[in-house]
Amino acid sequence: MTFQELKKQLKKDLSDSPEVKLAVIGDTATQLLSTAIKGYAYAEDINLDVFDADYNQLDEQLFDRNSEVYSFDPKYILLFMSSHALYYQFCKLDIDDKLRFADFQHWLKQLKERGVLLAVCSKNEEKIAKEPFEAHPDMVLRLEDISIFVAN
Numbered sequence: 001m002t003f004q005e006l007k008k009q010l011k012k013d014l015s016d017s018p019e020v021k022l023a024v025i026g027d028t029a030t031q032l033l034s035t036a037i038k039g040y041a042y043a044e045d046i047n048l049d050v051f052d053a054d055y056n057q058l059d060e061q062l063f064d065r066n067s068e069v070y071s072f073d074p075k076y077i078l079l080f081m082s083s084h085a086l087y088y089q090f091c092k093l094d095i096d097d098k099l100r101f102a103d104f105q106h107w108l109k110q111l112k113e114r115g116v117l118l119a120v121c122s123k124n125e126e127k128i129a130k131e132p133f134e135a136h137p138d139m140v141l142r143l144e145d146i147s148i149f150v151a152n
Helices: 003-009 031-043 058-063 068-072 083-091 095-113 126-135
Strands: 019-026 047-052 076-080 119-122 148-151
Touching: 003 031, 019 031, 019 058, 019 068, 031 047, 047 068, 058 068, 058 095, 119 126, 126 148
Parallel strands: 019 047, 019 076, 119 148
Antiparallel strands: none
């Protein structure tokens, strides 16, 4: 389907269908991707409610439990950021922010326990992409928490 065809799918009335919540958060603009995902869902008659964070709002949305994404309470989250970059960004944080980052990882683990699949898709080599999960003691998430791990 073309992007225009996907956008047309959004005109369907799926209000009688159960709602599924998805949050899309990234360190890049994700609005077009969110629209396309929602269009595909509507084409399959899935009533998908998408929270799309503003550009480059990763820290604000993920580290603050009072943020919009926490209030939205999604069943699924698509997070776009390199695991390696995420960890090294964590290393630069002060102690309060590191505690919030740990809280965020615990929240992800809770989502996993509720049946949400955590996935990593990295353009890095596999060894580099896995390093934060395997070698850094401050990381709460470990490889066994990740259901799908894809690296180049």
